[in-house]
Amino acid sequence: MNLEGDFQSIELRQEEAVLWLTLCRPDKLNTFTDAMHAELQDVLGRIRQSPDIRCLVITGAGRGFSAGQDLADLDLSAVGDTVKTRYNPLIRSLTTLHIPVLACVNGVAAGAAANLALACDIVLAARSARFIQSFSHLGLVPDGGGTWTLPRLIGLARATALCMTAEPVSAEQAEHMGMIWRCVDDEKLLDDTSELAQRLSRQATTGLFYTKQLLRLSQTRTLDEQLDLEGDYQQAANQTDDFREGVEAFLNKRKPDFKGR
Structure with missing residues (x-):
């Protein structure tokens, strides 16, 4: 920057x-x-x-x-x-x-x-x-x-x-x-x-962003609407490089090296 x-x-x-x-x-x-x-x-x-x-x-x-x-x-x-x-x-x-x-x-x-x-x-x-x-x-x-x-x-x-x-x-x-x-x-x-x-x-900051957005949006949504939204955001998080890195690190019993993407 x-x-x-x-x-x-x-x-x-x-x-x-x-x-x-x-x-x-x-x-x-x-x-x-x-x-x-x-x-x-x-x-x-x-x-x-x-x-x-x-x-x-x-x-x-x-x-x-x-x-x-x-x-x-x-x-x-x-x-x-x-x-x-x-x-x-x-x-x-x-x-x-x-x-x-x-x-x-x-x-x-x-x-x-x-x-x-x-x-x-x-x-x-x-x-x-x-x-x-x-x-x-x-x-x-x-x-x-x-x-x-x-x-x-x-x-x-x-x-x-x-x-x-x-x-x-x-x-x-x-x-x-x-x-x-x-x-x-x-x-x-x-x-x-x-x-x-x-x-x-050092965490998976894209996942953290999705998390904070979900929490803020929850203030104006019903439980059913929030459950649907969680599925949408989880699918988006599932597509990130950090998710793949997190899974690989977990399976190989090492610390993840997240990149925020």
Whole structure:
């Protein structure tokens, strides 16, 4: 993947087949601007064209993940337009990415940034991290897919209360609720995230993509529809080189060497 680019709001770092994408406006708590959205979409487009990237990790620079939207960079008369033209395409691109996406939440994740993190496939958070649905403080509604994601993760009652009260949720509480995968000690966050990302990047990532798509689609389908869909996706997975490699490795009692295709 060509990582070259004049990025002002994000930083990229590649470790073998894992790409670390860091939201990088630490003086503004990594808040989102139009420029950051454009850079994020640019990178996600490059990832789709790169066979060398097999896992993406998103984190934040400095003391937090992100405080959400930079209000100084927002047209206050057309917030809905920003949601439709910036946040919605970003969440759609992220949730349909063909590789595993991890959120490494190193501090506060508020507003749209909290929902961006929760839209990732797996979320690890530092013990000091907090998740805040801060929209009600501004008289707005949750966006970034929050009204879809939260009720499915933690139930309607909890999701409603968090969105209405904007009470912070600690990483430990988030794990207990089922909002995130794991809360880890601050000093272990990067190492634990890196270990998981490397492990996923060596798996049959096409099969993992089909898996996450099935899980997301299950939210709007009946059991009968989902059973049919599982058959379709299983047939697609059956046609991959990784399936053949997995079977051969199993029969020969060796570790598989998956290529993500």
